Amino acid sequence: IIMKLYYVLLLLAFPLSAQINVVPQPNDVHYYKGSCKVDTPITYVKDPAIANPEGYQLVIQPRKITVKYSAEAGKYYATQTLRQLIFQAKKEHKESLPCLVITDAPRFAYRALMVDPARHYWKIEDLKKYIDVMSQYKFNYLHLHLNDDQGWRIEIKKYPKLTEIGAKRTNFEGSKRNNEGFYTQEEMKDLVRYALERNVQLIPEFDVPGHNDAAVAAYPFLSCNDTIIGVRTTAGVSKNLLCVSKKEVFTFIDDIISELSEVFPCKYFHIGGDEAPLDKWLENPQVQQLKKELQITNNQQLMSEFFKRVNESLAKNGKQPLIWMELEVPTYPQNSVMYLWRMHTTPQVLERAKKDNFKVICSPGEYAYFDYPQAKDDLPNVGWMPTLTLQQVYKFNPAFSLTSQEEKQYILGVEATLWGESVKDLFRAFYMTYPRALALSEVGWTQMQQRSWKSFTDRLEGQLSYLLHQGVNYRPPVELAN
Ligand code: ACM
Numbered sequence: 001i002i003m004k005l006y007y008v009l010l011l012l013a014f015p016l017s018a019q020i021n022v023v024p025q026p027n028d029v030h031y032y033k034g035s036c037k038v039d040t041p042i043t044y045v046k047d048p049a050i051a052n053p054e055g056y057q058l059v060i061q062p063r064k065i066t067v068k069y070s071a072e073a074g075k076y077y078a079t080q081t082l083r084q085l086i087f088q089a090k091k092e093h094k095e096s097l098p099c100l101v102i103t104d105a106p107r108f109a110y111r112a113l114m115v116d117p118a119r120h121y122w123k124i125e126d127l128k129k130y131i132d133v134m135s136q137y138k139f140n141y142l143h144l145h146l147n148d149d150q151g152w153r154i155e156i157k158k159y160p161k162l163t164e165i166g167a168k169r170t171n172f173e174g175s176k177r178n179n180e181g182f183y184t185q186e187e188m189k190d191l192v193r194y195a196l197e198r199n200v201q202l203i204p205e206f207d208v209p210g211h212n213d214a215a216v217a218a219y220p221f222l223s224c225n226d227t228i229i230g231v232r233t234t235a236g237v238s239k240n241l242l243c244v245s246k247k248e249v250f251t252f253i254d255d256i257i258s259e260l261s262e263v264f265p266c267k268y269f270h271i272g273g274d275e276a277p278l279d280k281w282l283e284n285p286q287v288q289q290l291k292k293e294l295q296i297t298n299n300q301q302l303m304s305e306f307f308k309r310v311n312e313s314l315a316k317n318g319k320q321p322l323i324w325m326e327l328e329v330p331t332y333p334q335n336s337v338m339y340l341w342r343m344h345t346t347p348q349v350l351e352r353a354k355k356d357n358f359k360v361i362c363s364p365g366e367y368a369y370f371d372y373p374q375a376k377d378d379l380p381n382v383g384w385m386p387t388l389t390l391q392q393v394y395k396f397n398p399a400f401s402l403t404s405q406e407e408k409q410y411i412l413g414v415e416a417t418l419w420g421e422s423v424k425d426l427f428r429a430f431y432m433t434y435p436r437a438l439a440l441s442e443v444g445w446t447q448m449q450q451r452s453w454k455s456f457t458d459r460l461e462g463q464l465s466y467l468l469h470q471g472v473n474y475r476p477p478v479e480l481a482n
Helices: 002-012 072-091 124-136 185-196 213-218 247-263 279-283 285-294 301-316 346-356 390-395 404-410 426-433 436-445 453-469
Strands: 029-037 042-046 056-061 064-069 096-104 110-115 141-145 201-208 268-272 320-324 337-340 359-362 411-418
Touching: 029 056, 056 072, 064 072, 072 096, 072 124, 072 453, 110 124, 110 436, 124 141, 124 185, 124 426, 141 268, 141 411, 185 201, 185 247, 201 247, 247 268, 247 301, 268 301, 279 285, 285 301, 301 320, 337 346, 346 359, 346 404, 390 436, 390 453, 404 411, 411 426, 411 436, 426 436, 436 453
Parallel strands: 042 064, 110 141, 110 411, 141 201, 201 268, 268 320, 320 337, 337 359, 359 411
Antiparallel strands: 029 096, 056 064, 056 096
16 A cells, blocks of 8 residues: 555656647646557547536556547547647657646637638638648637628529629739639538538628628629629728618528528627728618618617617527627627627727627737738738737737636637738638647637746747648748747
8 A cells, every 4th residue: 555655646746847749738737657659549438527528638648548528529629639749759759658637628618710711712622621720729610701892702592693793803902813713502511511520610701781892793782772883803891881771681681691501500600790881871861761760869870770680580590690899889689799809999899798798709900810910021012911920919818807707708719810802822821820820729728827928939849840741831930039
């Protein structure tokens, strides 16, 4: 017994200095004496005591590797952690792993990236590759920005012109690349399945009422003045909103939400809401009439009314709205999840969240706009954009000044947005995404007390090798070289 006790104490008291190289950093790691061959078979044990479906326990003993999980998500994430451990061991020409117990679960339930095939079309194969990589870093949602002024990218059976007309454009800011293409519903269903196998849920975004030149080009009746336009060929904000006073507009929206709800099983449905200047609504006599009927005193109440109607379609299809919040809009549907996205608005958005009791997805420009360059003068033609460095992303704490209770109540999670105006292909997309997404994965997964910039940068080189090994390019963080 004394020998046994001695052995247990020895194991417990042996804090190995070696740090494992895993991103995101697991939330609890205990090291023990000894090692285990890298090719040891893995035993999977379903354990309902693991409360979080994305949580897992990985136990590496001298001749045994055990994964405990309660749901497929946790099993998948344990496997990702283990794959990284094995890769890093082999990279250092080691044939063994340290004995340890990792007990892990995410800080936030929602950890997303967004891509924008509306501005530059992505092939399905490229979306698959993007999902492969993000899922290794425990991101669990991919938000697809499927329509914008510059393109409509998803087949809608009731409105074939959306893709016949809306999915083609003559050029974009002079460039002839990736101006045409769309996803059939069958292709998208296949992508949904592919993503789910990697614990990634696809969230469709149908951005309304702004950002709809491509739809208006296909169906001019959608605008207040039946405007005849083409698919937009420049960046910027359009005034051709879907018209708030037309019954046919809400029928159109309802039809699209119904079709897309069949394709995307995710309970969240992004309905846009950003950058919608009211000019054309307010010039229109029918909209003036509507204002009278609704006794509207603040013009932005029209936007509240618009989203109230849209939400009826979402509710009918069992969907919960995600919305790019605009502070001037007085009310949003009760069950909406609001995005914190505009720079310099964090205090106001959090105040609103508390006042109106809604949950927030944090993707503030200060930390999460991945279309912004990672260093000054890094890229041509984006000189107007702020710079978003790797270290700045790493500094992000989505709780801001909230208490831990408030954090639980109001913060659903984090998302990085990769807007597509200057992202012409997958090569550029990976360049913009990595290594910043490694930092963001830790922001979403790892508790603050387990996070440190020093530890992150110590692990970075190994993770860049992991990406290279898979043929994934990234922006080399040259500013960190010493
Ligand atoms: C946005 O950046 N327009 C949400």
